[in-house]
Amino acid sequence: GAGVSQTPSNKVTEKGKYVELRCDPISGHTALYWYRQSLGQGPEFLIYFQGTGAADDSGLPNDRFFAVRPEGSVSTLKIQRTERGDSAVYLCASSLSGGQSYEQYFGPGTRLTVT
């Protein structure tokens, strides 16, 4: 079946602009995660959704970052007033549920470049 998909695959934006990154999880997966990966680093957790609600948003770096999942499927990560330090690969993952038994499956990522 289809895996996790993310759009766009690449996004170049100017400093100060607003961007939206989209994630389509595997069908039937109720848990969804956003991570950010900077060059040479492992991914860092941003936010976790169980269904429609953000169960844990402790990884969001500041209030310029916001994410939604209104119908419990597709999620959008929104970044306001982008800064050059936001440049990274943004990864989305989903799992069958939010539990210790479940593997997280990752999408290909969106490479964001802020100029």
Added chain:
Amino acid sequence: KQEVTQIPAALSVPEGENLVLNCSFTDSAIYNLQWFRQDPGKGLTSLLLIQSSQREQTSGRLNASLDKSSGRSTLYIAASQPGDSATYLCAAGAGSYQLTFGKGTKLSVIP
């Protein structure tokens, strides 16, 4: 705060060798440990998931072990092949099931 360390950062081996990648974590209160593979410019591919109650998991030429008490996991790759060349990441699952990742080990298998 959980910290995950992977040693070595890079490894180069001739084709056919068996090898071990190491992962250590500071907080033993984990739910699971997951190993991933990442090819350049790509996302992560899950290789193995070990639950906190398990000691090891095997898939084909891969075997991962977990020792919670010492805060260590290893990924063993048997009979390495050039197609195994990639960055291998380990991640500890805890809290709200978020994963805390190491920086990875970049493996090169030389034909």
